[in-house]
Amino acid sequence: MLNVGKIEEGFVLDHIKAGKSMDIYEHLGLDKMDCTVAIIKNARSKVMGKKDILKVECDINTLDLDVLAFIDHNITINVIKNGEIVEKRVLSLPKEVKNVIRCHNPRCITSIEQGLPHIFILADEENEVYRCKYCEEKYAERQ
Amino acid sequence: MRHLMSPLDFTVEELDKLFDLANDIEKNPEKYAHACEGKILATCFYEPSTRTRLSFESAMTRLGGRVIGFSDANSSSAAKGESVSDTIRVISCYADICAMRHPKEGAPMVAASRSLIPVINAGDGGHQHPTQTLTDLLTIRSLHGKLGGYTIGLCGDLKFGRTVHSLINALVRYDDIKFVFISPTELRVPDYVTDMLKEKGIEYEEVIKLEDVIGDLDMLYMTRVQKERFFNEEDYIRLKDFYVLTQEKLSMAKDNMLVLHPLPRVNEISVEVDEDPRAAYFKQAQYGVYVRMALILTLLGLA
Numbered sequence: 001m002l003n004v005g006k007i008e009e010g011f012v013l014d015h016i017k018a019g020k021s022m023d024i025y026e027h028l029g030l031d032k033m034d035c036t037v038a039i040i041k042n043a044r045s046k047v048m049g050k051k052d053i054l055k056v057e058c059d060i061n062t063l064d065l066d067v068l069a070f071i072d073h074n075i076t077i078n079v080i081k082n083g084e085i086v087e088k089r090v091l092s093l094p095k096e097v098k099n100v101i102r103c104h105n106p107r108c109i110t111s112i113e114q115g116l117p118h119i120f121i122l123a124d125e126e127n128e129v130y131r132c133k134y135c136e137e138k139y140a141e142r143q
Numbered sequence: 144m145r146h147l148m149s150p151l152d153f154t155v156e157e158l159d160k161l162f163d164l165a166n167d168i169e170k171n172p173e174k175y176a177h178a179c180e181g182k183i184l185a186t187c188f189y190e191p192s193t194r195t196r197l198s199f200e201s202a203m204t205r206l207g208g209r210v211i212g213f214s215d216a217n218s219s220s221a222a223k224g225e226s227v228s229d230t231i232r233v234i235s236c237y238a239d240i241c242a243m244r245h246p247k248e249g250a251p252m253v254a255a256s257r258s259l260i261p262v263i264n265a266g267d268g269g270h271q272h273p274t275q276t277l278t279d280l281l282t283i284r285s286l287h288g289k290l291g292g293y294t295i296g297l298c299g300d301l302k303f304g305r306t307v308h309s310l311i312n313a314l315v316r317y318d319d320i321k322f323v324f325i326s327p328t329e330l331r332v333p334d335y336v337t338d339m340l341k342e343k344g345i346e347y348e349e350v351i352k353l354e355d356v357i358g359d360l361d362m363l364y365m366t367r368v369q370k371e372r373f374f375n376e377e378d379y380i381r382l383k384d385f386y387v388l389t390q391e392k393l394s395m396a397k398d399n400m401l402v403l404h405p406l407p408r409v410n411e412i413s414v415e416v417d418e419d420p421r422a423a424y425f426k427q428a429q430y431g432v433y434v435r436m437a438l439i440l441t442l443l444g445l446a
């Protein structure tokens with residue numbers, strides 16, 4: 001397997017669905033951050049066949065990872081400090097997701113009001129149902 | 144600051160207080176004739192709804208307050224592209240409370256989040272119309288004596304009818320209510336409603352014809368069946384009379400059954416029914432004013 005150097009402080013996001021690492025890169029806003037990021041695509045995986053891995057070297061308090069649960073809750077997170085894994089974080093579905101997904105209901109106020117954040121609220125944890133905060137329309141397109 | 148976005152914003156206890164106040168207004172209107180003196184209600188209607196707007200205006204005027212506003216988007220700054228957020232900040236400087244109607248779902252919530260004054264959702268698209276539901280609840284409570292303990296029939300378009308869904312959601316909070324849904328198959332109540340009733344263990348029944356069940360009902364809530372909701376002309380012609388309440392059908396109903404309708408009606412209740420003592424829909428319009436009066440007082444902190 002391709003080897004990427006160890007990181008001192010940061011996160012290793014493992015078991016990302018193959019091909020989805022760039023989406024996560026964007027959702028986490030890594031394109032706007034001045035930190036070292038290694039994106040490993042299509043790594044071999046015993047369980048998944050192939051998977052993506054993302055290594056981010058940054059202060060562990062700077063990234064909001066809650067949103068990852070919404071995108072793909074199979075992702076595992078290793079928190080690294082001083083070159084060691086200090087925590088394996090389990091993802092739980094965020095109660096609220098802001099500006100990650102857009103409401104597609106054409107009758108929703110978000111379709112015309114400028115500068116309004118797109119906010120979805122976890123309405124049913126068991127069935128992973130999110131609803132638009134404004135129009136309560138169900139978010140359907142989970143990929 | 145408190146707003147009203149959905150009928151479920153108030154707990155059952157808070158609603159009881161609101162309805163007690165509305166009933167006191169009904170009995171002693173003179174006591175409240177100056178309660179809102181010096182206060183201004185802004186009616187911001189981005190789409191026309193004359194009945195709802197006049198009900199709000201009547202409510203504020205009967206409380207001794209004044210009303211300003213606009214009644215469609217073309218005559219407002221929205222036509223010039225102003226956002227709801229900006230509009231409400233400005234309205235907050237002009238008025239003490241605002242009733243907002245908007246074709247876009249969630250618009251009143253956006254307004255409430257930026258507002259310096261209480262905002263009442265006066266209808267947002269197909270989403271919520273809480274003052275209609277409060278009107279329905281007050282009418283039932285006033286005329287039936289309590290909000291639980293009866294069989295209610297809901298008749299007509301149960302698929303797209305926002306009024307009906309909202310009423311069902313509000314009624315499931317009370318004890319011992321049985322629902323009877325009367326509609327053509329195409330316009331059945333959505334699955335999420337029946338799923339919710341099953342989950343809560345609430346009894347319900349679905350039928351096609353009103354005459355099959357009218358004798359069992361303590362209350363009948365009529366709604367309009369629009370022709371364009373049907374797939375084809377034949378179905379419409381075949382089925383439409385099932386959903387028209389006539390004196391003949393009413394003769395099979397209990398003597399004390401209440402007939403409710405959110406109004407305006409087109410032809411789903413024959414005019415001859417109006418004279419029947421069981422017809423409660425014009426009283427319902429009257430309760431609509433009382434409940435809005437009570438709501439204005441409550442949200443302004445004057446209750």
Ligand SMILES: [Zn+2]
Pocket residue numbers: 103104105108109110132133134135136137249
């Ligand atoms: Zn929406």
